Amino acid sequence: MTDLPQTMLHAAATGAGGPDVIHIARGPLPQPKPDEVLIRVQAAGVNRPDVLQRQGLYPVPPSASPIMGLEVAGEVAAVGAAVTVWQLGDKVCALSNGGGYAEYCAAPEAQCLPWPAGYSAVQAAALPETYFTVWANVFMHGRLASGESLLVHGGTSGIGVTAIQLAVAFGATVYATAGSDAKAAACVALGAAGGINYRTADFLDDIKRLTGGRGVDVVLDMVGAPYTVRNLRCLAMDGRLVQIGLQQGAKVDGFDLGVVMMRRLVVTGSTMRPRTTAEKGVIAAQLRARVWPLLDAGRCAPVIHAVFPLAEAGAAQALMETSAHTGKIMLTVAA
Numbered sequence: 001m002t003d004l005p006q007t008m009l010h011a012a013a014t015g016a017g018g019p020d021v022i023h024i025a026r027g028p029l030p031q032p033k034p035d036e037v038l039i040r041v042q043a044a045g046v047n048r049p050d051v052l053q054r055q056g057l058y059p060v061p062p063s064a065s066p067i068m069g070l071e072v073a074g075e076v077a078a079v080g081a082a083v084t085v086w087q088l089g090d091k092v093c094a095l096s097n098g099g100g101y102a103e104y105c106a107a108p109e110a111q112c113l114p115w116p117a118g119y120s121a122v123q124a125a126a127l128p129e130t131y132f133t134v135w136a137n138v139f140m141h142g143r144l145a146s147g148e149s150l151l152v153h154g155g156t157s158g159i160g161v162t163a164i165q166l167a168v169a170f171g172a173t174v175y176a177t178a179g180s181d182a183k184a185a186a187c188v189a190l191g192a193a194g195g196i197n198y199r200t201a202d203f204l205d206d207i208k209r210l211t212g213g214r215g216v217d218v219v220l221d222m223v224g225a226p227y228t229v230r231n232l233r234c235l236a237m238d239g240r241l242v243q244i245g246l247q248q249g250a251k252v253d254g255f256d257l258g259v260v261m262m263r264r265l266v267v268t269g270s271t272m273r274p275r276t277t278a279e280k281g282v283i284a285a286q287l288r289a290r291v292w293p294l295l296d297a298g299r300c301a302p303v304i305h306a307v308f309p310l311a312e313a314g315a316a317q318a319l320m321e322t323s324a325h326t327g328k329i330m331l332t333v334a335a
């Protein structure tokens with residue numbers, strides 16, 4: 001690490017609050033643990049969990065960097081003593097355990113993947129958070145299979161765009177909800193068979209109509225409590241509800257276990273960040289084998305809505321809070 005600087009710039013937050021608490025600060029470089037690489041960050045993704053962390057609503061796990069940012073792309077600038085896969089200069093994108101809004105970020109080597117063919121740093125950094133989350137939840141927990149159907153709530157979110165694209169690429173029929181007619185149309189443009197404006201239509205009615213009364217095999221939900229009863233009623237026999245967010249609460253009124261029994265439903269869900277490195281490594285290995293070839297071939301690709309310099313991370317998060325975006329909001333970092 002001899003040619004590395006002693007300090008780096010990063011985006012810090014002065015306590016919990018609005019986007020204006022974010023400012024640029026100087027601090028020490030992260031020291032990679034034996035199984036980690038140090039990445040010279042060129043681009044980082046902005047995700048809803050970053051907003052929650054800034055608001056003081058998402059406690060940082062004890063061993064994770066307190067700096068915001070869960071995904072980066074850049075070049076390997078140093079390797080820990082036990083690293084075997086990556087070498088100095090390799091272009092990687094990584095699901096980090098925090099620390100992405102910075103010039104340098106340490107990440108376990110098992111959570112790194114190569115840049116797909118022809119990708120820029122911004123495109124590569126747009127992949128890890130949504131691809132790890134969608135693969136783990138829709139395909140591993142939700143067991144979505146070719147020929148099945150999926151309802152994605154928040155279809156134009158970073159997560160939603162990836163869920164639509166990946167499910168279609170793997171042969172599923174996808175329906176998606178979003179908060180305007182234009183966003184519902186964007187879901188269809190991404191490959192969904194139906195886009196539902198949840199502000200003007202009841203998604204349960206629409207799903208029943210669109211599926212001829214059968215329902216869908218999997219629902220991916222990030223809304224929570226007010227959707228749960230209708231999500232269960234959207235499901236076909238042996239359907240799976242996968243919960244990945246709780247934007248409108250966790251406590252459900254009117255939950256009817258009888259529906260679960262009669263329709264043999266599975267209710268599951270997960271969070272990504274607290275998983276172990278080994279668990280994230282399993283997801284990374286599956287992504288590399290099953291999904292990276294699709295990205296290399298251009299069969300799916302991240303949708304970049306806006307790019308901000310690191311110094312404007314607050315503006316990037318403010319944009320996310322408006323929900324005006326479709327796809328990813330990104331930061332560029334010049335180390």
Ligand SMILES: NC(=O)c1ccc[n+]([C@@H]2O[C@H](COP(=O)([O-])OP(=O)(O)OC[C@H]3O[C@@H](n4cnc5c(N)ncnc54)[C@H](OP(=O)(O)O)[C@@H]3O)[C@@H](O)[C@H]2O)c1
Pocket residue numbers: 046047048049129133153154155156157158159160177178179180183198222223243244245246247270271272273320322323324327
């Ligand atoms: N469990 C995990 O491992 C994990 C990992 C990453 C992210 N997440 C969660 O996944 C969600 C998306 O994350 P992101 O980073 O992609 O954020 P994002 O782009 O800001 O997405 C939030 C989305 O929620 C949608 N939404 C809000 N209310 C809705 C409603 N009533 N019905 C349908 N959609 C609604 C918004 O759509 P409209 O603007 O159209 O309303 C927006 O697209 C967040 O809840 C985040 O916490 C979970």
